[in-house]
């Protein structure tokens with residue numbers, strides 16, 4: 454069985470479900486175990502919904518930086534904070550898959566470009582270096 458792609462519309466629907474679940478509980482700006490549990494129950498047996506929630510967090514969460522590379526932070530949108538908790542993610546969450554592919558660089562890759570060694574995802578500085 455092939456895994457279906459998560460469309461933008463589905464992602465927005467998940468975001469809407471998460472935030473309206475929080476709204477219904479009157480807990481938009483506070484952590485509420487019941488809201489988190491509702492979201493956990495929703496994603497527990499629904500891989501597509503969980504993946505959409507992960508995609509939402511990846512798209513909307515702030516990206517930080519630690520000594521090893523980029524991280525996702527559970528700050529900002531309440532939906533992101535609730536999603537972190539529902540997914541069981543710790544903040545800051547390391548995201549090595551989003552690290553710049555230049556040798557030794559630990560910044561977040563924000564763009565991609567063909568290089569002499571093939572296509573690479575790079576930070577702004579290394580992108581400029583390759584394309585100057």
Ligand SMILES: [Zn+2]
Pocket residue numbers: 553554555558559560575576577578579
């Ligand atoms: Zn870099």
